[in-house]
Amino acid sequence: MTRTPFMFRTVTVALAAAIALLPAVSRADDTPAPCAALKRIVAAAPHGLGALTPDDGKGVAEPYGDDAKCSASRGAYQCMWTPHQEAGSNADALQAVAADIASCLPEATHDQNSPGRQHFYVGTRSQRTDITATPAGAHKLKLVVTGK
Numbered sequence: 567m568t569r570t571p572f573m574f575r576t577v578t579v580a581l582a583a584a585i586a587l588l589p590a591v592s593r594a595d596d597t598p599a600p601c602a603a604l605k606r607i608v609a610a611a612p613h614g615l616g617a618l619t620p621d622d623g624k625g626v627a628e629p630y631g632d633d634a635k636c637s638a639s640r641g642a643y644q645c646m647w648t649p650h651q652e653a654g655s656n657a658d659a660l661q662a663v664a665a666d667i668a669s670c671l672p673e674a675t676h677d678q679n680s681p682g683r684q685h686f687y688v689g690t691r692s693q694r695t696d697i698t699a700t701p702a703g704a705h706k707l708k709l710v711v712t713g714k
Contacts, residue, residue, distance in 0.1 A: 600626040600663075601670035604697075607643050608671060608688055611695040612713025616640040626709055629666070630659050644710040646702050656701045657681040663699045663707060671697075 603625030610618050618638040623645040627634035631647035649659035664684035668676055671688060674697065678685035686697040695713045702708035 600666045604670045607711050608695055615643045618643050642712045646706055646708045648706050659707055
């Protein structure tokens with residue numbers, strides 16, 4: 567019977583330690599996901615891009631930067647932001663954005679993959695939506711979605 571209190575105390579200490587670590591555990595839903603924003607923008611193309619608001623594209627930048635400035639016109643939607651330090655170089659951040667585009671829009675064709683430009687398109691030539699991510703200066707990224 568002397569083992570029971572010892573075992574109870576050991577289990578209690580282990581459980582308390584595990585609970586103390588829970589807030590430090592990262593969950594998949596803790597990070598902003600850009601998919602909803604990307605899908606909303608691409609769905610608006612080719613003729614509804616002008617109806618989008620500046621806030622519609624901020625979800626694309628949220629995993630990487632907090633200062634996204636987005637704008638819409640009849641034929642294009644664009645966002646520009648400064649990547650966080652932990653995103654690494656502009657080339658690293660650009661690759662991460664391209665990976666998001668590829669995973670969020672599996673129907674998109676990725677036809678250019680370079681350190682200076684990531685280009686995707688969705689649709690046929692007559693109704694194509696182009697998605698281009700590029701560096702914009704030394705410390706910014708730019709995403710442009712255009713539709714025909």
